[in-house]
Each structure stands twice: as structure tokens, then as C-alpha cells.
Amino acid sequence: MQRFLSSAAQMDTAGIEESLDGGFALGSFEYVVDSWLFPALEALGEGWARGDIDVAGEHAASHAIHRRLSAAFDAAGSRSRGPAVVVGLPSGSQHDLGALAFATAIRRRGMDVLYLGANVPVSSWEEAVRSREARAAVLSVVTPGDRPAAVAVAERLLSRARPRSCAPMGHPRQTLLMESRHWHPASGQRPRSSTSSYTEPEH
Ligand code: B12
DSSP: OHHHHHHHHTTOHHHHHHHHHHHHTSSOHHHHIIIIIHHHHHHHHHHHHHTSSOHHHHHHHHHHHHHHHHHHHHHTGGGOOSOEEEEEEETTOOOOHHHHHHHHHHHHTTOEEEEEEEEEOHHHHHHHHHHHTOSEEEEEEOSGGGHHHHHHHHHHIIIIIOOSEEEEEESTTTOOOEEBSSOOTTOSSOOSSOOBOOOOOOO
16 A cells, blocks of 8 residues: 555556556455555545645546546446446535445446446436436445535435435445335335435434
């Protein structure tokens, strides 16, 4: 990880790529993401916030990671035959690496993933969930500022498009889970009885 951070600080693209080669060789995709990649991203953000890593180095490093995750997502494509799941970010939110990693992991488990990426308006979430008849919608909520837009998406989906569940996920402080308990598939009418449950951790 140290090599990754120093390469980002020096804007050394070969060093960034070599450290990613080493990181991704540590084990399965899921193991690498949890044990190496996300801690490395967190350290990258700390380096940027301290001023040790310039915005250019941070952008170069996060783009290199984006390319790796995209390749892993594509490589998992042939297994996508299971339930449809839509994954992405709400309007205004650009931090899509966590969502892309999650989308890749569930695609590797056989789910039929529609990955929307960053900055998706409420109406487009609705359209995506409806057109794919998605069983679930998963939104990544990386910063507190992303939360109102994520809630707007979840509320719209649960009132209209009705996936079986809608899960805005992120740091424990930002996470909330909204679930439609009584799902009426494609009836075009509101469910006779529906509840939304919000699970909000204590602050
Ligand atoms: C890369 C990066 C960027 C890139 C994003 C590129 C991309 N394509 O994603 C760019 C350059 C675009 C960017 C922009 C900004 N960024 Co930024 N960024 C980061 C950085 C370094 C990594 C983000 C990341 O992907 N982390 C990996 C994720 C997965 O980690 P995580 O969010 O902690 O997620 C964990 C859980 O929440 C959970 N999780 C997250 N998503 C999901 C999804 C699912 C489905 C599940 C199950 C779980 C889950 O799993 C993770 C592992 O535990 C972080 C540093 C950090 N600490 O993360 C800063 C950081 C998030 N950024 C920050 C800031 C301030 C910004 C900007 C406002 C900067 C600016 N002035 O423009 C903008 C905002 C853009 C926007 N409108 O969204 C701050 C946020 C501070 C705050 N609390 O609000 C951070 C924390 C940096 C810092 N240390 O200050 N950023």
C-alpha cells in the first residue's frame, strides 16, 4: 500500500499500476477489495486532505483503480443470469468506486446487474428500475452531503417503481435501509399495504 501512496504522490503511473498489480494479486476480488483496495483509498484521501498528495496524483490513482474495477466488472459478465439489480449513485454524487466494486462482487455471484455509475437523477433511477423490473436498487452514499439525494431516490422508487428493496449503502454514519415489505409487481397501482422501514444507526 505504501508503494501505491508514494506513487500517487509522485504521479508515477508505472508505480501506481505495479502496486495495483501487487494488490490485486493478493487473493480473490472480494478479499482484495476489503483488505487492500478500500484501505488504500482511505489512505489516499487522508494523503490528499493533509496535502501530501496533489489532486492530480489522487485523480490519476483513482482513475487507475476505476479501470481495474471496470475490467473486473466486464470479466464477470458471462455469469449474469440471476435477479436484476440496479446499482449506482444519486444525483450530485461522484464517488462511484465503492458502488462499482459492489456491483462487480454481486455480478460475480450471478446477479444481472445494471450499473448506472455516478450522478444519476431521480427520474432515471425510476426508469432503470422499471425497465429492468429490478428486484433491488442499491445506492452508494459516500458522504453526508449525498444523503438527501439518495433519500429522494429511495422514496421515489418505493412509491412508484417498487423494487422489492432499495438500499442506500455507505459509511455506517450515512447508511439507511429502506425496504418495501409488500411488493406488487408491475400492477401500476400503489400497494394496498406497504411500509418503509428506515434503519438509522445512532450517531
Ligand atoms: C477517490 C475520491 C474522489 C474521486 C472519486 C472518483 C470516483 N470515480 O469514485 C473524486 C476526485 C471525483 C472525488 C471528489 C470529491 N471528493 Co473525494 N474522495 C475520494 C477518496 C480518496 C476515495 C473514495 C472511495 O472510493 N473510497 C472507497 C469507498 C468504498 O470507501 P467508503 O466510502 O469509506 O466506503 C466504505 C463503506 O462506506 C462501504 N460502502 C461504500 N459504498 C458502498 C456501496 C455498497 C453497495 C455497500 C454495500 C457498501 C459501501 O464500504 C466501504 C468499505 O468499508 C475518498 C477518501 C475516503 N476516505 O474514502 C475521498 C473523500 C470521500 N472525498 C472527499 C471530498 C471532500 C470530495 C470533494 C467534495 C472534493 C472537492 N472539493 O471537490 C469531491 C466531491 C465530489 C462529489 N460531488 O461527489 C472527502 C469527503 C469528506 C466528507 N465526509 O464529506 C473524502 C473522505 C476525502 C477526505 N479525507 O477528506 N473524490
